[in-house]
Amino acid sequence: MDPIRVLVVDDHAVLREGICALLAQHVDIRVVGQASNGIQALEQVEVLQPHIVLMDITMPEMDGLEATRQIKARWPQTRVLVLTQHENKEYALPLLQAGASGYVLKKGGGGELVEAIRAVYTEGAFLHPSVAREMMDRALEQDAGAANVPRLTEREREVLRMVAEGLSSREIADQLCLSAKTVITHRANIMEKLGVHNRAELVKYAIREGLVQV
Secondary structure (H helix, E strand, O other): OOOEEEEEEOOOHHHHHHHHHHHOOOOOEEEEEEEOOHHHHHHHHHHHOOOEEEEOOOOOOOOHHHHHHHHHHHOOOOEEEEEEOOOOHHHHHHHHHHOOOEEEEHHHOHHHHHHHHHHHHHHOOEEOHHHHHHHHHHHHHHHHHHHOOOOOOHHHHHHHHHHHOOOOHHHHHHHHOOOHHHHHHHHHHHHHHHOOOOHHHHHHHHHHOOOOOO
8 A cells, every 4th residue: 555645734843853753654655745834834735745734723824724724725635634732722723724634733742643644544533622612512502502503483474574575464364365363373472582672673673584675
């Protein structure tokens, strides 16, 4: 099997050399080049066509986030493995959204780095456990938040839109072929679901949700 071709991108020369020395100990991995910033990384990817770009985040001229975006746009088959000291989701999430296939921490040690390179090459993904936990917590928070979002029926959204447009209950009833009493009931249900208490708050919600144009 051909070795995994790796491009090492980091603005610290000593760290790059240490990574290269570490990876040279493994016959299934071959470092094909180095770069000290995102611009150089793009140039090297075009020439060397590595399987994996080992990417730092904070670098001069072009950072790892922008370099990742451009690499994935121009060479989608090339996988980016982020190697960084930052372990919180504020760094990890944008890079994963930009197309990075993995996220490994510099403090994790050489064994974990080699494991991450192999995992990204063979399985397409790797996340450091602490980063994976943060991402899972974020997903759970979003799910919990979504569960608390009021769910309006299509009819209620229709009534809300008309209320926000200034129509009276009778006018809404005539347009929807309903009784005025039914429209009033829909309006009361909407206000209860949204936790609002007057028409002005209903209008603000409708505008925020894009139900009416301003």
